[in-house]
Amino acid sequence: MTVVDTRGPRETRAADGASRRPRRGAMRRSAARLGWGFASPALLLVFAVMIFPIGFSIAMSFSNVNVTGSGFQLNGFTGNNYSILFHSARYIHDLEFTAIYTVVTVTVEMILGTLIALVLERLTHARAWLMALLLLPWALITVVSAQLWSYIYNGVYGVFDAIMNAVGVHNLNVLGTPTQAAVAMGVADVWKTTPFVAIMVLAGLVMLPGEVVEAARIDGANGWQTFWKVRLPLLRPALAVAVMFRILQAFGLFDLPYVLTGGGPGTSTESLALLGYKVLFNDVLFGPGAAIAASTAFIVLVVCLLFLKVFRTQVGEQED
Amino acid sequence: MRILSNKRRNAATAVTAAAVLALSTACSSSSGSTAAPAATGSASGTITWFANQFGPTSTDVRKTLIAAFEKAYPNIKVNLEQAPSDSDTYRSTLITQISGGSSSFDVYNGDVVWPAQFGKQGLALPLNSYFDSSYWNTFSNGLVTSLTYKGSTYAVPLFTDNAFLFYRKDLLAKAHLPVPTTWEQLQSEAETLQKDNLVKYGFAAQFDSYEGLTCDFTEFAADAGGSTVSSDGTKATIDSPADTKALTYMRGLITSGVSPSAITTFQEQQSESLFTAGQVAFLRNWTYAYADSNGSTSKVAGDVGVVNLPSFAGQSSPGYSVTGGWNLYVNPHSKYLAADVDFLKWMTGTEAQTIIAEQGGEIPTVASVLQNSAVQATNPAFPVAAKNKLNARPSFVAQYSQVSEAIYNNVNAALSGSTSPSAALSAASSQIDTALQSNGL
CATH class of the missing domain: 1.10.3720.10 (MetI-like)
Structure with missing residues (x-):
């Protein structure tokens, strides 16, 4: 829920215009690459602290989980956990x-x-x-x-x-x-x-x-x-x-x-x-x-x- | 206010899918292996003891114990790491740390009801190979059984705890009443004291929806001749006439006004503070309540007596007390097993157990220390403890926490009047069966 489309009307227009003017489009693409480059550390952090745990718990919810002294073992794919709930x-x-x-x-x-x-x-x-x-x-x-x-x-x-x-x-x-x-x-x-x-x-x-x-x-x-x-x-x-x-x-x-x-x-x-x-x-x-x-x-x-x-x-x- | 643009939504989906895939493969690779048994006596190193505080709040017994141990074993140093005081919070800390592979602590304190659960999940090191049978024979009867799950012993008993009936000597003397030996007698005496305006309430215990209520109910049920789980751990036995009698009596304490209606929200602290404030005549509580109620902050200091809990009329006296207390467990990831074993051995030896009894006010687990007359003289609860009829909660099943939840949730609902005792016990029975068959919540 945290990713919100923040593009204002002007940016959207510019993006539309880009398809008609290839040179500006190339510039924009390189700027975009640069932008992704700058954003990647933050994105990695988001991945590590948000997407990874969410993905992990979803994976967990669909498997037989063994807790052992040396970590979790996720075995197989099952809907059993949800059936237990319902x-x-x-x-x-x-x-x-x-x-x-x-x-x-x-x-x-x-x-x-x-x-x-x-x-x-x-x-x-x-x-x-x-x-x-x-x-x-x-x-x-x-x-x-x-x-x-x-x-x-x-x-x-x-x-x-x-x-x-x-x-x-x-x-x-x-x-x-x-x-x-x-x-x-x-x-x-x-x-x-x-x-x-x-x-x-x-x-x-x-x-x-x-x-x-x-x-x-x-x-x-x-x-x-x-x-x-x-x-x-x-x-x-x-x-x-x-x-x-x-x-x-x-x-x-x-x-x-x-x-x-x-x-x-x-x-x-x-x-x-x-x-x-x-x-x-x-x-x-x-x-x-x-x-x-x-x-x-x-x-x-x-x-x-x-x-x-x-x-x-x-x-x-x-x-x- | 569009939530996600299409492109970003696709990217997010892809990333999540990749994460799930990566995880399901990465997380199934680990497997445990235990180090070979180590010889003891010549160990050295620094070990960390993860422990919550026990004994009186004025002095920290843990530090006294560590100092004495380091004197006896100069080559081993012990770091004390403070553990959460709430038992459930503490357990979740342990589970996440140990299953995450942490070796930040070597030896940890744990509740007496944990061995089966921790043994099953591999959260505690099996200790049989480190101690011989003469060692296990030093403990009071029944203690070692409670540490064992499927033939392996997962802990050593640090101190044990019993329940007692604490009563107001002054009030009973004023009303010329004897110390009650049956629950029926306790209720009628309480009603007399209340009618004579000597005290506001008659009886306090731990009836909140939590582990303490499982303890209290297990005692009442055993007094009435009932139990909660069959001795082989395969099915519930809680839906019986004896259990119904016990629960009906407990509910009757509230409806008759002997216990305040708020007792359904009481844990140890609330029940004890009502007693030390002089508002209640009888209290069911653990060993430490004797020292607390005779301490400087208590309004009833000097007027408090301690006896074994009553039983129901027609049953043998005294009534049952469940066993509480704490054990020492070893983290399976510990790198200093030899030092850990030395520490465990010393903590369950005569010197440490005497410190725990005399300075900590807790019941020692070593039989010879508990029977020592010098130790018994330090706390009036100890001679009473020696006469206690003990009964364990059904913690020998690995699903004990679910079983206990089924007991305290339903018993608490009946005590608060939202369901009848028989309906509550039949619900508890089916929930316990579900838990024991491991196929539901």
Whole structure:
């Protein structure tokens, strides 16, 4: 997902023009060779740290893996690892949990983040301070903030329990009850990542052409109509980027459940990434573990591509 | 916002395909070979001991042990490398390092439940050829069996750990109650203490969804006459009336209010801190809890008694304690085997085991040291440990981590009330069977 076509319109035109003017084309080709030359160390690095491990885990997911004292042995080609997954109630449950968790948290974060961005946009003096304050949860390492939340949710001496006791709700066992634990995790997630969405949307808001909004006002649109019919559609690119980043991160959810619930009670808050970790490193089942990792990556890739396609179609319709 | 231009997409596909191909051929070439056994006694060199801290937090027993060893073996130097304290994190570190061929450490500490898994995957060196039978006979009963997988012994026992019932002497005296010997008695006494407003909760243990719950459940199940896996390791035995009785009792502790509902998120530390804060009358915990609860940060220091765990009424007393503790393993890639063996031998000898017992507060694995009256006098838990009825977790199967997950995930779900005890045990049973047949998650 990191390789993005960054060619602007002018470059594209130049490239098209190149086919009509061979001499400039030759120059461009030699420049391109030079460019590849300069880029190759970086590309090698990308290959070593990204493509190699991804390829390795895909290869692993399709073979019988023996872990021995002297390394991994990948034997044969098999679909068995995937068949194990699709017959496992635990994998199906974790997939459902991760999907629902992603949809709910990303939706809430997008709505809250957009609202916060709209407020921030109106502010003049305090904006910088507020933004710095808002970014604190985002800047905290998740393991640390999850540990803080686990103190808050602690069933014996936690602040949350104390507050609930004070209002007359006793024996609440937040992290020990499936639904409550999932909601508690979602709250911690929203607390941490809403600022990220707010900043992304705010950046989009600041970039909006002021004339369009002004024109809408002159045409008699009220604030609500201006937002809903003019500004929100124009904000789409910024929103899309924010949603993409959030889906990618939320689907790979690991550190929050690892620290907060360990996937419990039972396996009710176990995400796919957490399952993959347990299968790989506790059970030393590298084949199925790699299949979990590869299938998770595949699912999130497909979701993001679909999302982008739908999004682009909508924008296209708008432009027509 | 186009994701990939066509050309680049093709290039990326080609590169990935090439990588996959290269890997599948490159990674199947390695095979292990072990060095010949080395003579011991005259070894020299510098070895690295990868170990997490054990014993009290105030002094580092590992350093005391190393200093004493280097005095006894001046030609060998030992570097201490700090290992992660969390057992699962530690295991994943070991697996990735050793299977990656690392020889950055020679000897490592490992959990008592690891020998089968590590033996099967070749992550630990088989040690039979380095020690004779008189050496293995020095250890307490049953310990050596737990180190053995398919006839090979993969570790030496460094220290062992037992579970105990810790109780508040002052509260029992105030209410004129005896120390409970059955679980039923413990529950009714706890209810009395709570009703008299002497204490907030009755009983704390480790009911979170993790390895500690497998320990606790194994004890309750054994007390009720049940087990989790058949003795030949081929099938689950957890879906039985005895196991159901044990789990129903555990759930009843929560529904009756004897245990806080948050107990389903308790590991050792949470249960112990509730006890040392004076909020609970009875605690199931490991050996170190005696020193901790009588230490300077404890509100109940001086009021804590320690006995064997209770059993269920009608069963023989005392109840079962699982064996915990840590072993010493040798990295199969170690280049200093002779020195490693000397180190292992000394660490499981009288001098080191006495240091571990007296300064580390851990139960020594060498029988003669545990029975020594001078050693027993240093810790009231040691004489109790000598009377403990021990029961191992089913760690003799190589799929133990999956078996344990099946136990603690389902038992925890039943304890939190999201499923019934019988449904949880039948789910655990089928998951254990799947794991033992090695054909699923």
